[in-house]
Amino acid sequence: MRPLPTRRIASTVLLTAVLGLLPAGLADAATARFGRSFFVTGLGFDTCEAPTVETMRAWRESPYKVVGIYVAGANRACASPRLTRDWVTAVHRQGWDFLPIQVGLQAPCTQSDKPGRIDPARAARQGIAEANDVVDRAGALGFKPGSALWFDMEAYDTTDAGCRTAVLDFVSAWSDRVRERGFVAGYYSSLDSGVADLVKAVGNRSIPDAIWYAHWNDRADAGGDGALPDGYWHGKRVHQYTGNVAETHGGRRIDIDRNAVDGPVGVF
Template identity: 45%
Template sequence: MTPTAIRPSLRRTARRLLAVAAVATLLASAAVVDRPAPAAAAGYTGPHPGTFTGLGFDTCAAPSNTAMKAWLQSPYRAVGIYIGGVNRGCAQANLTKAWVSTQQAAGWRFFPLYVGLQAPCSSYQRRIDPARAAVQGREAADDAATSARNLGLAARSTIILDLERYPAGNVACTGAVDTFVSAWTGRLHEHGFLAGLYTSVESAGLADQVAAYARPGYARPDLIDFARWDGVQTVSDEAIPASYWPRRRMKQYRGDHHETWGGVRINIDSNYLELEQPAYAVRTAQPQLRRYGSLSGTLRRLTPAR
């Protein structure tokens, strides 16, 4: 089986509870392109990730200060940090305001991730309630903004909602997700932050966001973070029109694997970022939201489905 045949859906703990060793073996051929470590960056205090082009990694729990210093020998200069959410899968003993300050001083950029409620038609226990999708989207944004401030992240940083794989073809489910995401985006803007969304090319999530991109009244995310495990470091993709999210994309091009830099081994996902901090002011207009009826009845380091 080739790496491109593997579904890049379960990004977090749920995925790790599956056959991690087997996945690592299958992905062995999709190695990071061998690059020299970038020159040491000056300390950074602006919005995250800000304007940045290059490689980033994310791992379930924030590494120690010692590990982050060792990984300055790697080609990575951005790191994903899981700042909150009801589905966040790992304890974050290292993730403090002091840790953030230390890594910023070393030149690291962050892409903050929030693992909130999942699609109503997904298999996860903690899911969006279609009747309360707008309220829940705003509540998630409130919580994410509070976490970001407590960590000392600058205003106008982008907080990425981790929305895992869900099936296509369920109109009510798509509607609830769109309502949640639009409310999330609008509320984060009110807090002075930008909004991002993580999804997969094999999830209905990406197609749904593309379909809603120019919809009147829809507050689309400012950044799209998508998974395609093909080992290719690019943000161009046939699933996303070239004019959508220009210079506001990042791609998870390789899933669970181990890398060692500076003598420190970490299990990571690898990402390529091509980002330009938007020049526009954060919008404050309330999005037009719709309600959907009830439904009867994957994650970037999240809690397992039950």
């Protein structure tokens, strides 16, 4: 596979074009946030446990330029004890960009086995608490305001109306609080559950600034796969196009998910 070109551009260069393509509700107060952010277009990967600094250096020969790191959330599968400010600093100096991820409370009707669930009666309050946690933890790692922070909502049963409402209440409150703290609100979910519900919610409630959609079709692009209207999150997307694969670069093997990035990343 021919890697996509990677570019880092101050978002003020792209801002006018990006905002012009947003539907109602997505452009509010975006100028201040994205004016401090960076956009990247290229290939990335995420992996459960933060690799060693040496492994990340070896992987500079790979086609990947962006790495997803799990910085917060009680539902994280890996504790990643080596993920410290020193690790982020060292890896950033190697030339990597970051997608900081939080795996917090999941849908009441989640299809995952993660134990922490949203309480529908307290969904908005829980969303605010989770937002404060990821901002604090990302800040401790050195990420500055303007960074995109990503909430990981695993697939859930979209036929459960009460569950869907709880997720949207949670995500709206989480997104608003992340923005209030000066960061960019990004949201990861499967294309046919969490992302599909957000598409329907556009114009009706507060929603995240950027979308990271999981659709394992082996297509390394962020075009929306026909499920995202052209103007929705245009230029603010990540596509997880393959998962649970092993790759070796520079003699170092990692189990990864593959991503096509066309959106905001962490500012360090």
